[in-house]
Amino acid sequence: MSGTCRAVVIPAPDEPVQVVEIPIPDLEPGAAILKTVYSEVCGTDVHLWRGRLSGVPYPLIPGHVSVGRIDAMNGVIRDLAGAPFREGDLVTFLDVHETCNACYQCLVNKQTTRCPSRKVYGVTYGAKDGPLGGWSELIWMKPGVKLIRIPAGLEPETFIGGGCGLATSVHAVERAGIRLGESVAVLGVGPVGQSAIALAGLSGAAEVIAIGAPDDRLAFARRMGATATLSLDVSHEERLERVRRLTGGRGVDVVIEAAGSPAAVAQALDLVRDGGRVVVVGQYTDHGTVPINPHSQINRKHVEIRGCWGSDYSHFYRAVELAARFQDRIPWRDMVTGRFGLDQAGDALHQVEGRQLLKALIVP
Amino acid sequence: MSGTCRAVVIPAPDEPVQVVEIPIPDLEPGAAILKTVYSEVCGTDVHLWRGRLSGVPYPLIPGHVSVGRIDAMNGVIRDLAGAPFREGDLVTFLDVHETCNACYQCLVNKQTTRCPSRKVYGVTYGAKDGPLGGWSELIWMKPGVKLIRIPAGLEPETFIGGGCGLATSVHAVERAGIRLGESVAVLGVGPVGQSAIALAGLSGAAEVIAIGAPDDRLAFARRMGATATLSLDVSHEERLERVRRLTGGRGVDVVIEAAGSPAAVAQALDLVRDGGRVVVVGQYTDHGTVPINPHSQINRKHVEIRGCWGSDYSHFYRAVELAARFQDRIPWRDMVTGRFGLDQAGDALHQVEGRQLLKALIVP
Amino acid sequence: MSGTCRAVVIPAPDEPVQVVEIPIPDLEPGAAILKTVYSEVCGTDVHLWRGRLSGVPYPLIPGHVSVGRIDAMNGVIRDLAGAPFREGDLVTFLDVHETCNACYQCLVNKQTTRCPSRKVYGVTYGAKDGPLGGWSELIWMKPGVKLIRIPAGLEPETFIGGGCGLATSVHAVERAGIRLGESVAVLGVGPVGQSAIALAGLSGAAEVIAIGAPDDRLAFARRMGATATLSLDVSHEERLERVRRLTGGRGVDVVIEAAGSPAAVAQALDLVRDGGRVVVVGQYTDHGTVPINPHSQINRKHVEIRGCWGSDYSHFYRAVELAARFQDRIPWRDMVTGRFGLDQAGDALHQVEGRQLLKALIVP
């Protein structure tokens, strides 16, 4: 393999994206090349474009969650069960890799999401490193990148419809420890919130209350399994009152914060019942502080607040399995409301930023 | 039994305490009268005196944790193992009672500390209700109050030296889930902090870092088992740097906040390692809000924050057992630095408020 | 209220049941009388009839899970939320009561199901104690018995169709800690097994494999949510092979043993994957021992085996909520395959013992 492929590049923060030619690397043993089928436009990509993350090596090819077909491999690469991949196989891959398996977080805390050596496709690799983002005709699977087979019967549109937000919400719901029959509020109805709503319902929550805006996203939340929706058009106090009425006056057992604004964390602490749990998963970028009253919102409430950062292989693996198993019940596929070629990637970013689209795909 | 007993009363917030005569009730079946041996002056008593808690039925007899001898009983009262109590037995009792065993918190959440019907000796009973606080010659054990035997060999001074703070810290350490060999920072070196330091060490923490003031309390923390102490005389940033040096650069596995100021909660989130746990137990009264950055202090750190309210029978039971078992290693007895008769109770409050004493006892 | 009511009595082990007149007690404060709508014929009732439980005070009125209407009350009785019950209200009640709230299990271990003072309607009360079993026109609610409202919209047939097995399986599934996407095998397709199948599916299990007999119960298991069924007509080895094929060669993440034969526990340990969990809930009576290899079935497999005894208020409360919430998806109502008047109770026992019926009701 040689030559180049076309890829979208963010040259620098706030600059218009461009389509450029990227050299295709020689494949070292254990490496592969994917022909991109779909790559996702995630909220993170807007953050990257706007320069809200630190340590990003611009120019950058965005796209951390993608589906592709194996175009070339050097040597044998196997799946979790030991079965070899073949050229033409439809796969996704864990964007996070090079977790070192040698540090405290990898070996003692067993929480690779906090490994300081981790590298992320489309985020911490730059365009100079090669086609290591999904908004590209081809994606280079470096040795050790974990490929995950899209099983027969799972439409790639369904998996990518869930995408990064689905894997993230698998992690958030795992942290939440939802028990059968509990009530759950999800703050935020973007891609993470929508999948969290679906997974809360699949986990047996009796009530799943979606809180967010705009109205069409709340309507979609109903399709994902929300049993009630509350709009940001009414005040927090009114929403709090509504949640109490829905929960016998107690507040919800679990809140999953997937909204992104610091204020949502304080609101989550009001909405949760005494002794309940709040998972904070929406604060991916730094939007400053929020005043918290540790007496009335933490200590006296006897709550647990659980931060949730990133996702690891297990969450991706589960995301693929859940998409395959529950695609009949959960309309992940319909979360995709826009498809863009490489040349339209700038439009995609603008529309996702403007919340005109719930989920956009890049289709190279 | 009839007549009256002498008791200390807080007439109203900020007013000087008085010694008054309180009628001794007739004992209904299941009730008892204790002759007070010691009653504790807890930080809560200062809060009560200063009017910082809501819903307190002044005038009030303070004293929620006490040791006494059974002076009279109506009928048979049994301990946990079914053995009957006898007159003259040395006991303490769970100050919280009338948890209803009929509400969501009691029956479903199994967290009686949040039962809305709970009553507390020395806090939510008023002097008009009878001798239901420990700063009194006699204490009326209403039917259903849980008596706990002070075992032979446990000096009452040792148990009351730990007192309320010991039971509270049993709960906090349970919430912390300290694992053998972990590092723990305790913020605050008052009675709760001192016992938390001791219990963290007994739980197998390899490092127990006490952070607080003044210096004599830090010195006492060493005696309780602290392996390092950090004074509030140096800045939070410097303390953070010191904690990192003591923990391989990572921060501590667990922080127990027993300081009381909202700022301590934010500091705790800085001190804890990624993926660690923060127990918030010191925020018993409302001192307002603190700015928290949910991105850098919760989400990206992947921490757990666990509020810890009050204590239930299991914590009191364990407190007595631990005091008896570990009295040779932990100088709970030496936490008592002042003893006061009923007539000196006002002095006790002043000196505890002024932090001149680590722990004061009322000896009627 | 006075006079008598008709009730079914087991005079002694293995003797034919009789219908007798039982005196109706005067209601002490806090007591009530229910007019029985349905009472369940549980497998336990067959055990009671056959004399397989120790300490049973024959003659006995069976029937521990029932639905009735409040016929009379002395004083105000309230539900969990504090709302008073009214005459005519449709309710069920927690058959286990008089848990002492004073022993180690109640107060320290917080596991009232092991309280030695507990009393059970239809099991540990005898006919001489009054109408304290459900196979009776009226049931006496002694003070402190926990009534639970059957909410509007929940057909009593649905709740009683689940019945005792539903509450028990709520407990078992809680012990199992099923995580979204896991695979679960349920051994046994009697009432406990059928509800465990339903609740495993509602908890988000991706695979729910029902193992048991006869075939019509396996067919019903499909309706309850089983994704695969395995008959006892094939050997354990063949079933093991099938389970492995369904789980990528690993075995299931969770086994819930609801079969009752000791051999099922050993089989469960074969079926579970390394590091998985086995809940043992089916061994309510003593059928002797089973050989277990602690090397290959416990230690090397790194499994967890969790015994699960009885159910407490929280499980009953959740059972009612889940029946109401998921009655459209789970055909608990159709588990009832026989209805019997008091005079036909003997037939009911024979047919349940012979496995001719999945669930029988007594309709007085």
Added chain:
Amino acid sequence: MSGTCRAVVIPAPDEPVQVVEIPIPDLEPGAAILKTVYSEVCGTDVHLWRGRLSGVPYPLIPGHVSVGRIDAMNGVIRDLAGAPFREGDLVTFLDVHETCNACYQCLVNKQTTRCPSRKVYGVTYGAKDGPLGGWSELIWMKPGVKLIRIPAGLEPETFIGGGCGLATSVHAVERAGIRLGESVAVLGVGPVGQSAIALAGLSGAAEVIAIGAPDDRLAFARRMGATATLSLDVSHEERLERVRRLTGGRGVDVVIEAAGSPAAVAQALDLVRDGGRVVVVGQYTDHGTVPINPHSQINRKHVEIRGCWGSDYSHFYRAVELAARFQDRIPWRDMVTGRFGLDQAGDALHQVEGRQLLKALIVP
């Protein structure tokens, strides 16, 4: 580096050990050679000699836990904190390696001890593979083997005195989840049992009851922290009675089975209180089955039984830390009761098998 080193070899099951010359390999990048200071004679080595483990590639150099000095390295090898090792550094290493980081157990279950690809020094490597056991002058650290620094101030005799049993018991105690003030019985007073006794005490157990034989090992258990000892000279029934007397009639909160005989697992289930936990860690080899009564020993007792297999990096890491931190309180060093040169290795095996020694070292 070239030439050979002397090493002890088990030629085949039940054959006398021999000292042979083993070629020293060329060091590939990331590899190192240790000069052995001490290697342990573990009970596993007796099993290996007697042929009780399957899949062992005889001839074999035994010795899976060792301490050595770095003699040579190819390239830079770093510790957990990123600090490079230097020649002459005193280290131990995780005997288990080549866990694949690609299978279900490594990536989804996060339990590398069950990875099917794992390799073990001194157990699954044969002498033909090179000096990959500790009973050798030199030990070859293949690339990726995890070296762990013996910190300054930790005598190597202390660490190796704990040795394999210390790491195993770190894992067992972690599985046990001992809470402050609980009672623990440890079955077995060999190296795993002795360290489990020490760690239970360090974890804050109020009672640590050692059960085993012979008497000198029980006496040593007292030095490790046992608060009571029970000899196998008295019957199980008598020991059960004694344990109940020590625990208020309830049985212990936790049993750690480190005895090895299947009967010990059944006894553990008798000794534990209702709702307690039993960790099964002693069944490393297959000694057949034991009859268990699932009704009375599992279901009605509501216990948890937790298998515990092997140990991973985190347990080794913790073992080194705990040995360093608590060497003043725990006489791990005195567990070493025999030292043998390579030429005396056969004597070491005979004496360990005969229980004449608690712990023997090979000192090449």
